[in-house]
Amino acid sequence: MKHLELKSIAGHCKKVLYKGCLFVGFLAACGLASCSDDDESAAAPVFPELQSFSCNIGETKEFTFEANTNWTLESSELWCKLVSGENEGFVLTGSAGTQTVTIRATDEGATVDAASVAKLWLTMGMQRTVIGEVTRSALGSELKIYDMEGNELEALTVGYDDFEPFKVKANFHFAVTGTPNWVEVEGGSLVGVSNQEVEGGLRVVQDGTVEKYPVAATDNKMIVFSAEDGKASFSFPLVYAGMDPMDIDVTAPSGNRYGWTVSMDGKNFAQEGGQGTSGSSTYTNRIPFTVKVLNDDYEFVYLEEWEDFSGTKNISLIDPSMLWLHCEGEKGDISLRVDENEPQYTGVPAEERTGYVLAFSRAEYESIKDNLEANIVENGDIKYAYQQRNLLIQITQKEQETTTGEQLVNNVTSGDGSTEINFVAYTGEKLNHYQSTYNVQSVTEINEPAMTTLITLAFEVGSIEAYDLSTEEPIESGGIEPAGTYISVDASTLGKKDIFFVVTEWMEAGTPRKAMVIIHLSNVEEGGSEEPSEGVFSIRNASTDSSVACTEYAGPSLDWFKQNYGVESIWQVEKPSTGSLNVALSTLGKTIASWDCYDFATESPISLTQDEIMDVNSDGSVINIWIGGAFVEHDVVFIVITDNSGVKYGLIVGTPAE
Template identity: 50%
Template structure:
């Protein structure tokens, strides 16, 4: 950057004398700019927006601006200079472009009772505009920041902003102060920070997360991201840059269309992705792809593809146990917004291709992958039985699916019933005509919606009636063969389409129990007959 300098000689000067030198310097700069190149094409000057900065006596700070033609920048006060290597100047100049100058504040002409403000005046094309104001605190004010161990934090280092907890610090000043400025992406612990004279006060900073910004570190920058401490009377101002190191380097957060990553079915053409909710009460269907998001430090992650091999165990795609020698699962997108795409599958019986295939897609932060998984994927991710480790299934599995021919189901839905909450129980349509007549006559439930199962006294069942939230909101009646209400140990749980009725079969169970499922519109939808097993 080309610079022009005019300085008074000697060890001191009066403010009027220095003002004269400023005027001479500006005049000389204008002459130089006018005579520098007669062939230069004249540019209409475009002035940058004004910036406000704090620079106290004995400190320096950077000031960045953009000019679209030849320029000169002058300070309006004796105590505010531009520092370059070993020189100190009141006027600097240069050509078009983005420039950073170092502003220096001295103790000259410093007031006891008020802060000083110097103007930074930019001249281009014969016009002069104030593009900066430098505030210097009143004489005698002092503010220092310390870590929790009592070590002073240097301004060049800055204050740390925490990720999921507050990064704390302590402040002490010889004046009453408050935090008056903070970037919009930073949260101050307690919402405010006020300190009294010569008393330490503790504060903390934490990033305001929005599922995106917290992924990226922010460097300390006095021009862009600062915390400002100021006194009540406007005598003292102290700015400290703040920085953010990013989220934990080992952390990864996956957001997928449903609660669980397992149980997906993909059609043979790869166009339809379907997952039935637990209990079978609802279905999620996606077309062409499965969208998801990854949140990890700097969007630096690794996707791992695995599939079930010919030994019926899970292996890394391309391993010696894999059926296929080509990539058929894909992850596309930018940064943390991605999608899973599955190729069409046309099994070749001559090659021994199975009628269906299963895939498993996982994501890891770069640090975890490099530290724990790289070059030993199967050993690290899978158990000895060839299944995905539980911790990785819970935290890193994006999707587990089977690609197969999907046949459309016909006929009415019955029930999904889990004995003890886990073991599947089969049901059949009721054929006992006497019971059907009682149920239809008293509850207006059609025969096709009455099902039966057997049980023993003391058994416990989760009963999913496979009704939508509009059809059933949890109301049930339990009756006997005579149509009398029976008191049982049962309760409704779950939400929406995943709602179920849990019942413990009484110890005195000797004849049928009939559970009636009633809708919010008081229409009875289904009935389940539970008969003694012996």
């Protein structure tokens, strides 16, 4: 680190020389940036946030900041010295990294009439900004802090559950005017009168995150005491030890950690009431938890039940090689996943199994790990203290009974009523999720709707909320028209994408019924899989009537094709050996307005006959691409498809050789 020192000069020459040195320092920084194109100084400057603190006559304070390139730091006032090692001055320079500079306040120019403020200017590259403001109190101002035994302190401690007490005394009227937002002052404020000792207390504001991490005095988190008349300001570092290393706070997905079940495939989680709760909870694929410990340093322990020959229940650690419970996540946001329970013998159903998951802080785990099972389990059960503090969940994997509930859809036909359309009560793996999340009594599925589908309900329609089936994100409900007990669904307006909607009964009083209808609009006219294609396109093999995977292209030609053809994104589908592909846009309401075809390797235009690429629907919502003719001559084809709003997308049919 390089340093420039400005020596004190009497009279008005001080400021002249000081400004000149600042200008020299600024030019030096500019020159350094201009001739360092090949090193880190060429990086775009990222300036740290402004820090404000006090440094009074005779005091020194540590000032830490982050610089991402070569830098110059300047003090705007002669009394505010920059110290690094044995060097002291007004301009310091250095290279990228975390920087700690000592600030020293002298009595130069101090008066009893007002406080002084010095600005710390940081220059990186050709940019310059203030990153520090240092306040020096008026001459003669004093404020000191003490512990409860009367020992003078250099920093104040922040408590965890309780307020950490301290005393403060000053020779002026004062108040606490600044603390970080994670610190609470006892009573909400602290004020004092001149020459009288007052007591205060500090405690961390627990928000589930900040209280997990310790704060050191060197972290520059300050409490500020200011004079009533603005003439003085004193700041002190804050110290926070964090949570007790042995403490842990576990938040389960419901108020009850017992009575959970999971299906044999490990996908459907449910809890029906149980100890201390009522109602039910359901989750799909995973269950979320929150674990709060010091520094997010925790350990999970997995146990399971088993019976000996006498039928006595026992609990023991699960062999790590046979672990079927898994906790995943970071920073305390945890998800529990359960493996599929597969039969051990052919033709013999898998047996149900019950497991337990416990979480421990690092310190507590280290204290019991050498004899883990014996420390946790007592008389065939988990010790009561661990059940209360460390248990995340007790869960049994078994066959679950599925109920479809009351069915509220009476009939489904084509829009003109001429054709009956099949509908079924949904019994898929997400049934419990749908029932609990949307509070519906009925979930009905329509797999092969018409272009216009008419649905008759068991009640009069009050309101409708529509969602994308794959993401469960809300969508506009245009194209879903209610009329009394009927709902008309228009696929030409909604687009050919699978959706569901929740219908609430119209009632003046009481609790209305709710019905969910899943409708696979991607199957209109061509039928097919219940699973929609992901991304811009929905593609089906017209010969086998099956969905075809379509993935986003990320090859080396991506930017070239985007720039030269004006496409928003490019997608890729494998070319089948024979037959044809039906291509539609997945976005609701989007249809295909036009298309152009090119050889992918040469980018030469390809003229396709009406038989090789054609509209399937009159509204352009689906085009059919025949894999023959030009597609035989051109191994990989690039098609630019323009939708009805003018947006262009690229579709690669085949596998590029690049």
